[in-house]
Amino acid sequence: MSKFVEGRVVGRRRWTERLYSLQVDAEVAPFQAGQFTKLALNINNEVVGRPYSFVNAPGQNPLEFYFIQVPGGLLTQRLAMLAVGDAVLVLPNGFGFLTLSEVPEARHLWLLSTGTGIGPFLSILKTDEPWQRFDRVILAHGVSHADELAYADNIREFTQQHGEQFRFVPFVSRAETDFALQARIPEALTDGRLEAKAGVTLIPENSQVMLCGNPNMLRDTTEALLVRGLKKNRRHDPGHITLESYW
Ligand SMILES: Cc1cc2nc3c(=O)[nH]c(=O)nc-3n(C[C@H](O)[C@H](O)[C@H](O)COP(=O)(O)OP(=O)(O)OC[C@H]3O[C@@H](n4cnc5c(N)ncnc54)[C@H](O)[C@@H]3O)c2cc1C
Secondary structure, three states: OOOOEEEEEEEEEEOOOOEEEEEEEOOOOOOOOOOEEEEEEEEOOEEEEEEEEOOOOOOOOOEEEEEEOOOOOHHHHHHOOOOOOOEEEEOOOOEOOOOHHHOOOOOEEEEEEEHHHHHHHHHHHOOOHHHHHOOEEEEEEEEOOHHHOOOHHHHHHHHHHHHHHEEEEEEEOOOOOOOOEOOOHHHHHHOOHHHHHHOOOOOOOOEEEEEEEOHHHHHHHHHHHHHOOOOEOEOOEOOOEEEEEOO
16 A cells, blocks of 8 residues: 655646645655645644646646535545645555557547546647557537637647647537537437537547446446447457546
8 A cells, every 4th residue: 555745836827716626746656647646734633635637747746636515525625625735635646447558459549527527638649659559539529618628729739749649639518610510419419410520430440438427327328439340448358449538
């Protein structure tokens, strides 16, 4: 069991009323892009820790985490109040299997996320591996309102650096915009809008799909993918769908 180390908040961004990023200076062991660690605070003499994905690429300093303040949430209420200079506990290791090392070879990589579930995909996209392994990389991000489409700068950079190899498909479910699909990801997968917007077909022969975020999106998207003949990816039984649920 690893023990928490003390990190220091060196940057903070409040994207919306409830969405925050924290930059944290802490010594951590090498991890893989897509993995998570735990952040913790001492609350009423108890160390309360929860998992958070690294948004930064391995080797980048400071560490970065992107979280939503859950109404009534024990830890996130406090994380949201942290200021530059404050201490935060960090487990110095990466965990989890939402990594490209778990993903079999394919031509196209689909990264489908909701809300803060975009975080691990940003970490993956900041590394060289997806660009070396896949002809096309499609990142979908589903949110309720357009101002929740965080990290636009990063996404612009991926587009500038990788051109046609990269496609970003935003989803804004509760408002009409002139740039995003007004739908939920599984719905747009089933009716073909996601593929049309991406300019790529999603078939088992050439696709690997990674999913992260809201458990309902994960469940419904997995169902839609199974209907298309894709199957869950397991170490001893490789498939096409690799996922991580945030709750
Ligand atoms: C592997 C893993 C990685 C995770 N990475 C992140 C991350 O990078 N960013 C992040 O914001 N959260 C992430 N989470 C969720 C996070 O660990 C906490 O559950 C969340 O921050 C709530 O903590 P809390 O103590 O404030 O709420 P609690 O008092 O523990 O309440 C938990 C409840 O909050 C709700 N909830 C949890 N996470 C979310 C969420 N992201 N959006 C909306 N509702 C939620 C659920 O209803 C859950 O049952 C991750 C979870 C897992 C399992």
